[in-house]
Amino acid sequence: MKLNQLRYIVEVARRGLNVSAAADALYTSQPGVSKQIRMLEEELGVPIFERSGKHFTGLTRPGQQVLAAAERTLAETAGIQSIAAEFADDQSGSLSIATTHTQARHALPEAVRRFRASYPRVSLHFHQGTPTQIAEMATAGEVDFAIATEALELYEDLVMLPCYRWNRSVIVPRGHPLCDARELTLEAVAEHPLVTYVFGFTGRSRLDAAFTARGLSPDVVFTATDSEVIKTYVQLGLGVGIMASMAFDPKRDEGLVALDASHLFEASTTQIGFRRSAYMRGYMFSFIETFAPHLDSAVVQQAIEARTPGQREALERELEPLLDSTHQ
Numbered sequence: 150m151k152l153n154q155l156r157y158i159v160e161v162a163r164r165g166l167n168v169s170a171a172a173d174a175l176y177t178s179q180p181g182v183s184k185q186i187r188m189l190e191e192e193l194g195v196p197i198f199e200r201s202g203k204h205f206t207g208l209t210r211p212g213q214q215v216l217a218a219a220e221r222t223l224a225e226t227a228g229i230q231s232i233a234a235e236f237a238d239d240q241s242g243s244l245s246i247a248t249t250h251t252q253a254r255h256a257l258p259e260a261v262r263r264f265r266a267s268y269p270r271v272s273l274h275f276h277q278g279t280p281t282q283i284a285e286m287a288t289a290g291e292v293d294f295a296i297a298t299e300a301l302e303l304y305e306d307l308v309m310l311p312c313y314r315w316n317r318s319v320i321v322p323r324g325h326p327l328c329d330a331r332e333l334t335l336e337a338v339a340e341h342p343l344v345t346y347v348f349g350f351t352g353r354s355r356l357d358a359a360f361t362a363r364g365l366s367p368d369v370v371f372t373a374t375d376s377e378v379i380k381t382y383v384q385l386g387l388g389v390g391i392m393a394s395m396a397f398d399p400k401r402d403e404g405l406v407a408l409d410a411s412h413l414f415e416a417s418t419t420q421i422g423f424r425r426s427a428y429m430r431g432y433m434f435s436f437i438e439t440f441a442p443h444l445d446s447a448v449v450q451q452a453i454e455a456r457t458p459g460q461r462e463a464l465e466r467e468l469e470p471l472l473d474s475t476h477q
Contacts, residue, residue: 152226154189155219157182158197162216163289166198166205221426224290228428239431241270247283248275248296249350250375252419255395256313257296260440267439268432279374280350287422293433295422296440299354307422308452311465312441314418314472316411317356318397320383320390323406327389335363335413342370342388350374356391359414380405418472425453443471 156175161182164170172179183203190197197212198205208216231242248257253275261273276283276292280299287295288306295307302309319338321327330337339360346353360367370388373379376396383390384404397407421437421444423429434446448468455461 231428243272245274245292246294247286247292309422312419314416318394318407319410339365339367344371344388345391347372
């Protein structure tokens with residue numbers, strides 16, 4: 150059994166059983182991948198993949214368990230390599246982060262600037278996606294950190310830590326009737342067509358919950374994953390925008406007005422997640438603390454060691470008063 154054989158079956162599974170795509174991702178040939186998988190199956194004495202002709206159609210029952218074990222083995226191997234790299238040179242390496250557009254564009258730049266000043270020989274790699282895609286990338290070990298507001302809590306394999314709270318603004322063209330309202334209310338907002346985030350992005354669930362609790366059914370005419378796109382269509386007069394307050398810049402967003410809506414919606418919390426089994430290099434602890442100063446290495450280690458729901462809840466209560474507002 151070889152590590153490369155385990156990498157091949159994991160990559161084929163990740164690529165939807167597409168051997169050609171897996172071979173491209175691994176910079177090898179399709180026949181080579183197929184041959185190595187066949188050799189592994191012969192060595193184990195069980196089929197890993199179900200087949201129809203030359204094509205894989207699914208995982209067999211033993212194949213499902215072999216895949217899970219292979220993922221764990223590769224994760225442990227990566228940890229061993231990181232340990233060696235740490236002792237060889239703790240000032241260089243790479244850090245991969247999966248996040249949403251809003252976080253990458255508005256919340257992370259200053260932290261990245263300060264981190265790069267401290268660790269100029271650590272290369273940073275950003276991967277953007279939906280919150281679910283982000284969490285899955287972290288769970289699979291494809292990235293070191295996942296940073297998002299939605300979905301991370303659904304993945305038990307991830308250690309999750311709260312970074313900061315944020316809330317929303319209602320975005321309207323200058324001179325819009327809502328600008329003259331004495332008090333902004335959900336009822337007044339719901340009278341207008343809305344432009345906001347796709348469900349599952351950037352705290353959208355909190356927004357929907359607020360309207361539902363008041364018995365309101367707003368007319369959401371346009372959704373997007375990107376705050377800049379939302380502002381563009383508000384400027385075109387398509388509707389009233391609702392988005393993260395941190396994504397609005399009065400100087401850059403000339404012609405638009407941001408109306409504070411923090412009294413209308415429950416605040417959302419952005420979290421950072423990583424695999425509990427991951428080996429944390431020194432600069433990884435530093436990045437977390439740079440992004441969220443209350444998450445020092447001792448707190449992160451405490452989160453890693455918190456195995457029971459009670460331990461995790463106790464840590465959450467401890468951190469709750471410390472969530473900053475620097476990104477709002």
